[in-house]
Amino acid sequence: MNYADIKDIDIQDGQGIRTSLYVSGCHFHCKECHNKEAWDFSFGKKFDDFAKKRIFKNLEKDYIEGLSLLGGEPLELINQQALVPFIKEVKEKFPNKDIWCWTGYDFEKDILNNMYKKYNFTRELLKYIDIIVDGQFEIEKHLVNLKFRGSYNQRKIDVQESIKKNTLIRLQFGDEYRYEKNVAKESIAKENINYIPNIVVPVTQDITENNIFSPKVVAKTKDNLDIKEAL
16 A cells, blocks of 8 residues: 555644654545545555555644545555554553544445445444545535535444444534524425425316306316316
8 A cells, every 4th residue: 555645743643742644545536526536546655664654644643533545545455454553552551542444435334334244344444443534526516624524424423333323323513503504405406306296286277169167177286287277
């Protein structure tokens, strides 16, 4: 595995003062991604013993609260396999330091219900990760200075509790108030697209030449958007 960067001191990616590892390789290619160079799996340097020792040295400092894994995509299968022994060693050496991981994969669909069931290395890796921030970066949902994420579709997930309870345990970032109205509008718009209610126009009456009333019912449904006339 290659890595794009190591930030010895990082206050943007996770709670408190942290050290961060940016791995190389990502197939998502999110629109207007800030780390496009890290899409390439061969970008940067080999993640060797020197890089590991650098991170271990950072984590020895009392003011460093934990390790953050970013990219690139840490949960690309090839990256997972490389990270397992390293992350295991981190937890063994620093059990009180938490580990955060950012991924474009959906936690329920892609991770728990797919990778976690298929691969031993995924199950092993998740044993040591405390928080996952999931979801691809969406430029349309980007807000400046969001806490620990680029767009508000991304979620903060308690990994260990989610696995234990076999259900998503979502945590708050603390700035959700900034986009609650946007989410509500998007939800309403989505419902309007996916659902067209039955509409019945009240009965009207036409007068024929013989003054005989002929009732008409006009209906519009989701399955048939043509106006039908029933005499």
